[in-house]
Amino acid sequence: MFQALADPNRRQMVQRLCEGPASVSELAQPLQMTLSAVVQHLAVLEGAGLVRSQKIGRVRTCQLDTQALRAAERWISERRALWERRFDRLGAFLAEQDQNLKEEGGA
Amino acid sequence: MFQALADPNRRQMVQRLCEGPASVSELAQPLQMTLSAVVQHLAVLEGAGLVRSQKIGRVRTCQLDTQALRAAERWISERRALWERRFDRLGAFLAEQDQNLKEEGGA
DNA sequence: GCAATACTTAAGCGCATGCTTCACCAACCA
DNA sequence: TGGTTGGTGAAGCATGCGCTTAAGTATTGC
Missing domain, CATH: 1.10.10.10 (Winged helix-like DNA-binding domain superfamily/Winged helix DNA-binding domain)
Known part of the structure; x- marks a missing residue:
């Protein structure tokens, strides 16, 4: 494919x-x-x-025949989504850490 | 790629x-x-x-690095969309022809 | 029927790919 | 310090891929 x-x-x-x-x-x-x-x-x-x-x-x-094209598209988009979701979680995690640091600094 | x-x-x-x-x-x-x-x-x-x-x-x-993945995905989806649009137009055309035939038959 | 058209099939050739081995270097750690 | 770990680079080899030529088959039009 x-x-x-x-x-x-x-x-x-x-x-x-x-x-x-x-x-x-x-x-x-x-x-x-x-x-x-x-x-x-x-x-x-x-x-x-x-x-x-x-x-x-x-x-x-x-x-x-677009069936195969669709399959390829799906393969790519699934993997991209997987990675980007991970990336978002990492972003959220970092933001959270950042927040924690600030709070510690404030306390 | x-x-x-x-x-x-x-x-x-x-x-x-x-x-x-x-x-x-x-x-x-x-x-x-x-x-x-x-x-x-x-x-x-x-x-x-x-x-x-x-x-x-x-x-x-x-x-x-999802940039390249995104590019590949776009390439595929553009082509798929192009073909499927064509396919839809063909469908519409056939339906229209069909309609015309019916009207001629009715008239 | 005969020539032209539109493929089809098989054989072969050169280059790219995927892999291995071997030698090597740079960090790490006991 | 010396061995182990993690990776790098070059050379070589087998296979696959893209292409060509050449010969063949099945339709089509005159």
Whole structure:
């Protein structure tokens, strides 16, 4: 999943697919590489569940599947929240300590 | 950034760091690999801006930096939103078409 | 039917990655 | 002071990844 998004060319393909479905050659057009290479990238994206595709006649049409994107987003946001919550608690703790010091100073 | 999160061992290190700062050997402990390897992974995470660390005495303490996580999260959610908006418009369009058909049928 | 189109598949190549070992240094502590 | 702990750096190796070429297959249009 993250592996699939790690490559800039694949991210560009995802970017393109955000704007709507595309055939393999449409995906290949802005990229400076063989159709073969594009197909291989596509296989990785499909493997990661990021893209679905179906072949009609001789043209394969691809589109984004947001399920996997959602999963990745969740993974990140969970971890970020976890850490930030900890950070907040630390802040609260420090503030409390600070308060205690002041009170001791006052007494 | 995604590259850095692509490796499961590095994700595990991030996971560990969510629960608070840790030394290099603490990070290494649950992983079945040399300290050397862990340091190398750490370098990647630091390179991606995911982790900051400082050395006090002979122990290096690492902690998460959520800035990069936030950036990754934003990248994903922007793309997801883009695609889902498109999807909604398509839904609206189809519904409208459907409505038009009904009206024509009624007229 | 024949050529062009739109992929598909397999083989191979070079470079990046992930890991190990080994040697080393800097703190800590008994 | 000398051994142990915690980390660093370089070298080397195996594997995986991204890409290309080349040959093949299935549709489509004339």
